[in-house]
Amino acid sequence: MYEIDATLTGWINALAGDTFPDRIMVCVSAYGVPLLVLVVAANWWSGPDRLKTRHALVATGPAFLLGLGINQIILLFIDRIRPYDAGITHLLIAPSGDPSFPSDHATAAFAIAAGLLLHSMPRRGLAFLAAALLISISRVYVGTHYVSDVMGGALTGVLAAFLIKSLYKPQAALDRFITGVL
Incomplete structure (x- = not known):
């Protein structure tokens, strides 16, 4: 299984080569997630059903944080070497x-x-899914x-979004307070 993973990783990284796409992928890798967070925040005032939109947007924050928290637990058990340290990729960052x-x-x-898709926001969710795929590919590319x-x-990330969806209910007291801001 490692051989397949290393081969796929090497193929994607082999596309890099001091070209214009390299600069794009480096920017996507560096600024993609902060840009997604800004776009989530900018959507606070959009949409015909603001309370539903705001509930979905708020749910993405705890999903984001929970996912990163789960990663920290995983890191206690898995200490995987980076592909550039293993000689599989050349590093652009x-x-x-x-x-x-x-x-x-x-x-x-x-x-x-996933948070947006699970909260019945298919258009926004699919746009963010496309961005998530691009960010993920950029991390291998660089x-x-x-x-x-x-x-x-x-x-x-998807698991965290499912967990938050099951815990953070619309129209609960906390939700009414948060979504009522501004």
């Missing part, structure tokens, strides 16, 4: 000091996308993650 699995970028992006790292991160 600064090296990271933490283990490779799972990808926090993929977790965050997929938690947001050489910092294996394909399975971003897949694991995506799974963690």
Whole structure:
């Protein structure tokens, strides 16, 4: 299984080569998640059903944080070397000091996308899903993650979104307070 993962990772990273797409992927890798968070915040005042929209937007925050928290627990048990340290990829960005699995970028992006999709916001959710896929591919392209790292991160993000969906109910007192702001 590792051989397949390493081969796929190497193929994606081999597309890099001091070209214009390299610069785009480096930017997506660096700024993709913060940009998604800004877009979530900007959607606070949009949509015909503001309370439903706001409930979904608020739910993405705890899903994002829970996903990253789950990753920290996983890191206690799995200490995977980065693909550039294993000689599989060449790195286009600064090296990271933490283990490779799972990808926090993929977790965050997929938690947001899944949160919107689970809260019946298909248009926004699919747009965020496309962005999450691009961010995940960029992490492999720039050489910092294996394909399975971003897949694991995506799974963690989706799991976190499901957990938050089951816990954070619309029209509960907390929800009415938060969604009523501004």
